[in-house]
Amino acid sequence: MKRSNVYLLVVLLLAMGQSSWGQVKLVPLTDEIPYARRNTPYGVVYYSLTKDENAARAMLSSIREMGATRALTLAYWWQAETLGGDYWKKEYRSENIGEGYYKSLDLYVRISRELGLKPAMRLGGFREWNGLWHPADPSGSVEHYAAWVEKLAARYRGQVDHYIIADEENTPFAPAKYDGSAQAYFQRMFVPLAKAIRKGDPEAKISTCGVSSAPATDWLLELIKLGLPRYGDGVGCNLWHGVVEDTWQVKQFMAAVRKAWPQVKFYSSGVGYVINRGEHDRLQAGITAQTMFTLWDIGWDSASYYLYGASITADTKKNYGLIDLSGGEGGYVRTDAWKAYQTIAGTFYDRDRLKKCSFPITFRAARALTAEDGTTIAMAPPDPVVRAFVREDAQLLIYLAYKPGAPREGTLRLAIGSDQWADPEQIPLLSVRDRSPLKHHYEAGKLILEEIVVGVEPTLITVRRITR
Amino acid sequence: MMAAKALLLAIVSCCAAVASEGGIKWSRIGPPEQVKITDEGGLALKVEGQATAGAISEPKKLPPGADAILVEARIGDGEEYQVTISAHDGDGGQTVGYWQNLVPLRQPTDVAALLALNWRMTGMENGKPGAGVRLFVGTDGRATSAEIEDIRWRFVRSGAGAAGAIWACIANGEHHPSQSFVARGKLAAVKLRLRHSSQGPGPGLKLILYPWRENVAQTRKGEPIGTGRLEGAAVPAGEEGNERDVAVGMDVSTESGKTYLVEVVADEVGGSDQKIVLWGGPGEYEPGKCFDNDREMTGWDLYFQTYYEAK
Numbered sequence: 104m105k106r107s108n109v110y111l112l113v114v115l116l117l118a119m120g121q122s123s124w125g126q127v128k129l130v131p132l133t134d135e136i137p138y139a140r141r142n143t144p145y146g147v148v149y150y151s152l153t154k155d156e157n158a159a160r161a162m163l164s165s166i167r168e169m170g171a172t173r174a175l176t177l178a179y180w181w182q183a184e185t186l187g188g189d190y191w192k193k194e195y196r197s198e199n200i201g202e203g204y205y206k207s208l209d210l211y212v213r214i215s216r217e218l219g220l221k222p223a224m225r226l227g228g229f230r231e232w233n234g235l236w237h238p239a240d241p242s243g244s245v246e247h248y249a250a251w252v253e254k255l256a257a258r259y260r261g262q263v264d265h266y267i268i269a270d271e272e273n274t275p276f277a278p279a280k281y282d283g284s285a286q287a288y289f290q291r292m293f294v295p296l297a298k299a300i301r302k303g304d305p306e307a308k309i310s311t312c313g314v315s316s317a318p319a320t321d322w323l324l325e326l327i328k329l330g331l332p333r334y335g336d337g338v339g340c341n342l343w344h345g346v347v348e349d350t351w352q353v354k355q356f357m358a359a360v361r362k363a364w365p366q367v368k369f370y371s372s373g374v375g376y377v378i379n380r381g382e383h384d385r386l387q388a389g390i391t392a393q394t395m396f397t398l399w400d401i402g403w404d405s406a407s408y409y410l411y412g413a414s415i416t417a418d419t420k421k422n423y424g425l426i427d428l429s430g431g432e433g434g435y436v437r438t439d440a441w442k443a444y445q446t447i448a449g450t451f452y453d454r455d456r457l458k459k460c461s462f463p464i465t466f467r468a469a470r471a472l473t474a475e476d477g478t479t480i481a482m483a484p485p486d487p488v489v490r491a492f493v494r495e496d497a498q499l500l501i502y503l504a505y506k507p508g509a510p511r512e513g514t515l516r517l518a519i520g521s522d523q524w525a526d527p528e529q530i531p532l533l534s535v536r537d538r539s540p541l542k543h544h545y546e547a548g549k550l551i552l553e554e555i556v557v558g559v560e561p562t563l564i565t566v567r568r569i570t571r
Numbered sequence: 572m573m574a575a576k577a578l579l580l581a582i583v584s585c586c587a588a589v590a591s592e593g594g595i596k597w598s599r600i601g602p603p604e605q606v607k608i609t610d611e612g613g614l615a616l617k618v619e620g621q622a623t624a625g626a627i628s629e630p631k632k633l634p635p636g637a638d639a640i641l642v643e644a645r646i647g648d649g650e651e652y653q654v655t656i657s658a659h660d661g662d663g664g665q666t667v668g669y670w671q672n673l674v675p676l677r678q679p680t681d682v683a684a685l686l687a688l689n690w691r692m693t694g695m696e697n698g699k700p701g702a703g704v705r706l707f708v709g710t711d712g713r714a715t716s717a718e719i720e721d722i723r724w725r726f727v728r729s730g731a732g733a734a735g736a737i738w739a740c741i742a743n744g745e746h747h748p749s750q751s752f753v754a755r756g757k758l759a760a761v762k763l764r765l766r767h768s769s770q771g772p773g774p775g776l777k778l779i780l781y782p783w784r785e786n787v788a789q790t791r792k793g794e795p796i797g798t799g800r801l802e803g804a805a806v807p808a809g810e811e812g813n814e815r816d817v818a819v820g821m822d823v824s825t826e827s828g829k830t831y832l833v834e835v836v837a838d839e840v841g842g843s844d845q846k847i848v849l850w851g852g853p854g855e856y857e858p859g860k861c862f863d864n865d866r867e868m869t870g871w872d873l874y875f876q877t878y879y880e881a882k
Contacts, residue, residue: 471664
């Protein structure tokens with residue numbers, strides 16, 4: 104062999120050896136669980152029913168792409184059946200009434216299930232028609248309405264995840280002589296309609312309405328006392344993001360309800376309601392991410408972000424949308440909040456498969472400042488939310504954020520109380536697949552992450568376990 | 572030569588800690604052209620870029636039971652988040668309390684900043700009584716030309732309060748919400764959650780404190796024993812989701828164990844849409860109740876927290 108080739112061979116061998124020196128072996132990550140098998144509360148309220156199969160598939164696919172596993176739409180008797188009335192001519196087009204409406208509901212249910220989404224439906228109440236269940240039924244009989252509800256449940260037997268009975272019925276409504284009490288809701292609405300759903304679909308779950316001024320603990324506890332567990336499966340809350348931010352209120356409510364009804368599930372007809380001010384509204388992104396993460400973290404069962412598609416709401420005159428669907432397939436505009444939701448949904452799922460850390464994670468302000476008299480201080484707001492989870496003993500996930508209603512930024516130094524972890528990376532909030540390596544070193548048996556910037560947009564960190 | 576050096580050191584040490592007469596002894600963080608310490612002990616900032624600059628005080632000893640710091644000052648020329656007031660552990664310098672102006676303070680405005688003490692970053696559950704705590708006043712990572720004057724700070728401890736915040740009530744010329752509570756010492760401040768009802772400049776408010784009599788009507792007819800003031804400029808703007816926790820300094824000699832009523836009276840300004848919206852929640856504060864004028868708001872408490880002198 105020529106001498107130059109020998110030298111080349113030696114150099115190559117050394118280089119190969121060098122690359123393996125200091126290289127840490129990491130526990131492999133398990134394959135990602137497919138969306139359809141993930142257990143998450145992530146959902147959206149979806150108003151975009153359509154008879155166009157391609158359009159329905161495109162819109163529902165975008166929900167799945169975002170990482171939600173649930174969708175909630177509204178089901179109205181008066182759109183499904185006119186009972187010979189012509190009221191609908193003021194509000195709807197003929198193709199969206201009767202068979203046309205059923206077709207749009209059929210597509211919503213079928214395509215959701217094909218995509219791995221769990222479709223849910225919220226039933227209309229009597230507030231839309233001034234105390235009547237149907238504008239062409241002056242009797243106001245809930246039994247007539249229940250007959251249709253039974254038909255609806257039978258039509259989608261085994262396919263709808265849960266039904267929510269009406270909305271915000273914990274407030275009075277004079278035209279129906281309704282006092283908004285738990286008793287009135289239970290007797291006039293919940294029991295007859297829940298019975299109808301059970302007859303049509305014995306397997307469907309049933310929730311109370313999402314309450315107004317959630318969590319409305321006393322009202323829901325009263326319903327439980329009246330016998331809610333016999334007829335339903337859970338309670339509903341419409342949770343504005345500000346209430347979720349005061350997380351203790353929601354946790355206290357969940358504990359109180361679980362004490363009275365251990366098997367209860369927690370549903371919603373709307374969560375979040377985060378105002379959107381444009382495609383790149385980073386504040387909406389941060390707050391949406393915090394809201395959805397928090398609801399997952401505290402064990403909420405079905406959290407439907409209100410509202411998926413951009414629109415100005417009739418009551419609050421605000422746009423809370425995550426995506427502008429008006430451009431049609433190929434022309435959707437996904438906001439930063441949509442991307443943030445996607446990252447949260449794609450990172451935190453299957454809550455019962457994640458374990459608490461057995462080691463402490465502590466933090467300090469990272470930025471040191473020195474005064475003229477030699478005093479040194481370190482500056483950062485001292486109260487970030489810090490949550491940490493271990494997945495399959497292979498991956499450490501850390502979530503940090505400052506709450507929106509207070510001072511919002513700080514740079515922290517994190518100390519992970521174990522040197523069995525390596526390769527820390529940040530998951531950018533707006534890009535679930537990307538990773539950025541983080542500056543770190545080891546010190547006294549701990550992994551130190553230097554200069555972690557934390558704000559209202561949650562900082563997400565993934566760290567890998569070293570092979571033993 | 573040695574004497575000259577000693578003299579020079581003495582002069583430098585004096586300059587490094589600049590004090591007004593009887594005021595806070597400040598030590599500057601940042602160059603003099605960015606941080607001017609006025610003769611009255613205030614600060615005038617001229618900070619560009621994302622710098623952190625201001626001044627740090629001498630340490631004060633943490634009294635037993637103190638869990639917050641009340642800072643009262645006049646702040647002007649500061650947009651949102653441009654003024655930071657923080658507290659730092661005397662040993663390691665870690666941040667143990669932090670406040671920023673969450674509303675723009677363009678005109679000189681009297682504010683009360685409440686810094687809840689949080690010792691997590693020092694590695695301790697709670698602060699040790701007798702430990703030193705320093706106050707920083709300045710800007711944290713924001714360009715600003717804010718001026719902060721008449722700075723006074725003291726330790727306080729939290730007492731009666733209710734933290735439910737799912738319901739709102741109005742304070743205006745016709746509606747005076749109030750909350751009864753049992754005092755835990757000498758009242759220093761009250762914290763509320765509020766905002767204006769509409770955009771644009773809106774009313775300030777006065778807090779009026781009454782000793783409790785047989786009922787709310789009798790109480791409100793009685794002689795008040797103290798007031799506090801929140802200027803309109805310090806009230807968050809009327810936008811959905813913009814309500815914030817705001818403190819009002821009170822400094823009233825209340826007695827521990829006695830019941831009082833704090834009434835919220837909004838300044839009367841033109842226009843029926845000029846109101847203050849106050850937050851509240853389910854009535855979990857058992858010793859007290861919430862009222863609208865003389866009517867009990869059964870089942871509700873205002874979102875409020877009282878703070879008392881800690882010595």
